[in-house]
Amino acid sequence: MQLDIHVEKRQGEFDFQANFHLDGNRIGLFGPSGSGKSTLMHLLAGLRKPDSGSICLNDTVLFDSASKVNLPPDKRRVGVVFQHSHLFPHMSVRKNLFYGLKRTPERERQIDADAIIEVLNLEPLLDRGVNLLSGGERQRVALGRTVLTCPRLILMDEPLTGLDEDLKFQIIPYLTRVFSQFNIPLVFISHSLVEMRLMTEQVLLVEEGCVEKSMTSEALAQKIWGASRQGYANLITLGRPRAHGDLWAYTWGEQELILTECGENEENVFELDAREILLFKRHPEATSARNLLPCTVRKMFTVGNRVRLELGSGSETLIAQIVPESVRELEIEEGREVVAVIKASAFSRLL
Template identity: 35%
Template sequence: MTLTVEARQHLGGFRLDASFTAEHGVTAVFGRSGSGKTSLMRVIAGLSRPDEGRVVLDGDVLLDTGQNIFVRPYRRRFGYVFQEARLFPHLSVRSNLAYGQWFSRHRSRRDEFDRVVEMLGIAPLLDRQPDALSGGEQQRVAIGRALLSAPRLLLMDEPLAALDEERKAEILPYLERLRDEAGIPIVYVSHSVAEVARLADQVVLMQEGQVAAVGDPGQVLAGRRASALDRREAGSVLSGRVESVDAVNGLATVRLRDLCLLVPDAGLAQGAAVRLHIPERDVIIATTEPVGLSALNILPGTIHAIETDGDGAVLVSLACGGNIIASRITSFSATRLELQVGQAAFAVIKSVALQR
C-alpha cells in the first residue's frame, strides 16, 4: 500500500502546504492543535478540495487538481473515524454498524460483522440507541461502522481526543488489535505522543501547515522539535519485545536491544512487540549506582550528549545498551554533578512512569 498526498490550500490566514507518502501499517500525522492535521485528513477523504493537490492510493488517482480529477468521498471507500463519533441518532447500534456494510460493493458477510463486533467488544450494545452509550462505547461503534464499510484505507482523526484518560485506556488496546488484525492501512491523527508512540509505524510531524519531519516514531518523536510537542510529553520512544511476564507482581520485562526494562504488564503477552515512550522529565540521572531506591529500572550507560534546552533546563542523552534515553534535568543539577559527555552514569526510571 502506498498513499501519496500533496495539498496546498489557503484557509483564511492559515496556509496548508503538505505532502507525504504513507506505507503499510499505521501512519501517524502528529502535531499541535491547529497545525493542519485535520485539514490534511479532509483532503485525503475528499471532504474538502485543496487549491492544488494530489491524492493517489496504489496508483488510483483520487484527486489531481492539475488534471481536474476529483473522486467524490462516497466513491473513495476511505473509512473515516471522526473526533466525535457521529453515530446516526435515529438508528440502533446494529443499524449504525450495518450502514456502511449496506453501501459497500463487496458486501461483507455476516461473519465479518461478527468478527468486528467481537474485536471491538460491542456485542452487548447492539440493540441500544447511540445516545444511551458512553463516549468510549460510541467511539468503538464508530470505528466498527467505518471498518464494516470495507474501506481501502482507514482515516482516524483524533478518535480519542474527546475522551478522558480512562476511556482512552479502554480503547487503545482495541486500536492495537485493529492495527495487528484488520490489515487495513491506517492514517491516524493525534497530538498525543503516548498514543503515537504506542500505535504508529511511521510518523508525519506537522508544524504550522507544513510537514516538518517524516520517519520512524523513535527518531521523529525523540528529535529536538519540542516546539511541535508538548514539553511534558516529550521523551524517548524505544521499540522492544516482551521477554517475560510476572503475573504475580503485575510486571513485564521488555528487552530493548541489550537492555531490560520492567514495566507494568497491563495485558502484555510474552513475545509481543511493544514501543515504550519514556518521558524525558521522568528520567533521573545518577553518577554513582544508587541503592535503597524504589525505582526498578537503574540502567548503566554513558552520557552521549548534553544540550541546553532553555528555561534553565538541560537535556542529557544517555547511551544505554544500544538505546538513547533522554532526560530533562535542571542546568543547576547538571553543573552540580559536573556532567561531561562520555562520562559513565545511570538512568533511573520508575516503572510506574511507564504505565501504558
C-alpha cells in the same frame, strides 16, 4: 501504502498547501488546532475539493485538477472515523455497523463482520440505540463501521479527543489490535504527543496551513522536548510480570525492572518521566529505589539549563533529563558508564 499529495486549497483567509510523498502504514498528522489537519482529512476523503493539484493513493488517482478527475467520497474507499463519531441517531448499533458493509461491493469485502465485532467487543451493544452509548463505545462502533467497508486507508480525526484519560487508554489497545489484525493503513490526526507515539510510526507536521516534513514519531517527541518546557516521557513496553514480594518484576531486555503496578495484559505500556531518573557515577551502596541499571551514555543534547541524555541499557534505550551542573560533576560525556536509579513507583501504567 503510498500516498502522493500536491494540493492547494484556499478557504477565506486561510491558505492550505500540502506537498509530500508518503510510504508507510501508520502515519500521524500532528499540529495545533486550526493548523489545517482536518482540512487535509476532508480533502483526502473527498468531502472538500482542492483548488488545484493532485492526490494519489497507491495506484489510484483520487483527484487531479489537470485531468479533471475528482472521485466522489463514496468511490474513494477512504474510511473516516470522525472526532464526534457521527453515528446515525435513527439507527441501532447493528444498523450503523452494517451501513457501510451493505454498500461495499461483494468482491471488496475481505473482513469478517463477526471478527470485528469480537475484536472491538461490540456484541453486547448491537441492539442498543446509539444515543445511549458512552463516548468510548461510540468510537468503537464508529471504528467498526468504517473498518467493515474494507477501505484502502482509514483516516482518524482526533478520535480520542473528548474522552477522559482513563477511557482513552482503554480504547487504544482496541485500535492497535484492529489495525494490526486487519492490516489497514492508518492516517491518525491528533494534537496529543502520547497518542501519536502510541499509534503511529511516522509523523507529518502540519503548521499554519502547511504540511511541513515527516519524521518518526520518536523524533517528533524529541523535537518537541527541545522546543518547549514539557517533560519527556519514556514509553516502556513490558510483558507479564512475576510477583516479587509485594511488588512486580518485569523482564526488560536483559534486565529486570521492579514496579509497584501490576500489568494485566500480555503487553503493558508504562510511562516514565525523564526527570524521574537519577544518575550515579558508581553503583550506590544502598538506596531506597528498587531499580539500579548500569547504562552507557549514547548521546547528549543540551537546551538552556536542561540536558537530555540518551542512555543505553543493554539493547534498550532510556531518556533521562538532568541539569548541566550534574553533567560537570559526574563528568558525563558520550560513552561514559553510569548507573540509572529509578523508583518502583515512578512508572505509571498507560495501557
